[in-house]
Amino acid sequence: MQLSGADIVVKSLKEEGVEYVFGYPGGAALHIYDAFHRQDDVKHILVRHEQGATHAADGYARATGKPGLVMVTSGPGITNAITGLATAYMDSIPLIVLSGQVMKPLIGYDAFQEIDAVGISRPCVKHNFLIQNVEDIAETIKRAFHIATTGRPGPVLIDIPKDITAQVTEFIYPESVEMRAYPPVKLPPLSEIVSGVEAMLNAKKPIIYSGGGVVLANAQEELRTLVRSLGFPCTNTLMGLGGYPHDDPLFIGMLGMHGTYEANMAMHDADLIVALGARFDDRITGTLDGFAPNAKILHVDIDPSVIDKNIKADLPIIGDVKDVLNGFNAELKRRRKDINPELTTEWWGQINEWRSYDSLWYDESDTIIKPQYVVQKLHEVTGGQAYVTSDVGQHQMFAAQFYGFSDTHRWINSGGLGTMGFGLPAAMGVKFAHPDADVACVTGEGSIQMCIQELGTCKQYDLPVKVINLNNRYLGMVRQWQEFSYEKRYSNSYMDSLPDFVKLAESYGHVGMLIEKPGDVEGALREAFALKDRLVFMDFITDREENVYPMIEAGKGHHEMRLRPGSKAQ
């Protein structure tokens, strides 16, 4: 079949089973937009800003495990998408970003809306392509999907000059792809599995530390089997929340900068850390000097460069964490009688003592809304089953600490790059993926304003997201750091001249609610979630100077957490 390059682009997306493409048109992309117009299989969602397109596709990908699709034009189209690419790259999220480019003969001549998209995106994509010939389009798209979704996933950019989208060629979509320089991930040798299990069977102070890799690999069931068969304490990273159920007695909470006392102390005192699809980043480890001084490190990751990057592994295993967990579980089944729960009895005694300090405790109030309380009520009202997106800051940490996730793909946040503005467009992507599910965007008055224009997109496509705005009139996390480390010099961390969010939401055609009293929180949430077909923007006026505890401050270790004044842990 002879088709134009533009039609080949769209047909190739159909071949890949793409439902939605989030994008924004412009000159260099117009042939492709015309091709979108000629068909109904692949739906194009018009956002209000290209950053929103990337985050929406990202949210879709995180909520489904399928790659997210973005279409932007050249020049400012792709530069606006860069933040979203970097966000997805840092969290290993599969995205395919198609960008229009100026006509091939104009490349390099500073043409209107010309930018070197391949060059500018290189540090924040897994791979990228500049299409040179119309004959290469289908094969390149096939490769892009393969690269984005296999190994350690990540975003892939395809830059397509406009003239090539007008040229015509035979369309044949390749059935498979082989890349000699990008071989498939291998199964790890059995000897490594056996050694890993041996280490676990002999540990007296073990901890299982699982991250986003378990989510990406859909390995939550395998993780649960491992944890339960060993009876080991399990902690999740910010990216790994939902990997292990929040209310299971073996779960000791999130670890890291704002992790629980018990999770961080257990990391510090452990004799064996089993790291599963996690990368020991600086927000997890605190200072590397004196990190887990007595622990043997068993590190499982699909990406070899993660092994020994920050923390030297004693037992490295490179492979898909799901395969490795299956290997562990099979070997443990074989050695069932060697599992000795008594080995960890003393350890559990210690952990339970730490846990009894209730490090997430906060002082409830009858007069002023505590942000933690809103998140706890959100859990109750949604039965703990909502998809929760967040922006970046204190509200993100409160959501991570207090929502309580029981399954993966439900907690959707920018953990690596820390991108404010992520939450609302990500929630749109989630809502497209799961139209019948409750989708809440937990945000703050600072973050929400970074992509608030997407309220328009939500109206156009009837996306009944619930926006939970924890409004403390401060850039709360910045203010918290300034309180702790800069003697309360609150340099530029206030938010003056805030809009009336209720009216703002209403002006977009949504429902706005202002909630100022703790007694109104639950009722308002129930009312909002009962409005199944409406976006409700809930502006919660919260305690101005609430802080996130515990906190490992810069240069401190896991055992040196700053705890809430007045708490038992203190």
Add this chain to the structure above:
Amino acid sequence: MRHIISVLLENESGALSRVSGLFSARGYNIESLTVAPTNDPTLSRMTIVTIGDDRKVDQIEKHLGKLVDVAALQDITVSDHLEREIVLVKVQVPDDQTVAFERVVGAFNATAMHVADDQYIVEMSGSSEKVDELINSFKITKVIEVVRSGVIGLASDARVLSVPSL
């Protein structure tokens, strides 16, 4: 420690910038970098000389290996290897020093080409140390320009850098 890393990569536009971008983005040191197609025109061979401790070089190799265009790589400095660099030095040689000049050229097995009045281009290939020595030995003459190719090398044992078959 100085390491010479040989890399086979897809001979595609942008592959070089992926490697150089990786080094600059992660703060890795590049002493020299050379690249040219191999006898298989779809593959380029790059030789990177870098300096770092074992941990850093381990990270460099892992990150290079992750690049989608990189098909194979090898640190040839881990055992016996042959390394060569070509140098061209343009020197000014006063008439009364031509004998001494020719003696140096001969001692290094280099060749000299007379290019203008009292100017010569000296060409030599050898290890980087030998190239350094050659340049330093021209103190009696005036060095006008120096160009070095950067290091290329091969394992001088049975090791072969090749693309693993799928």
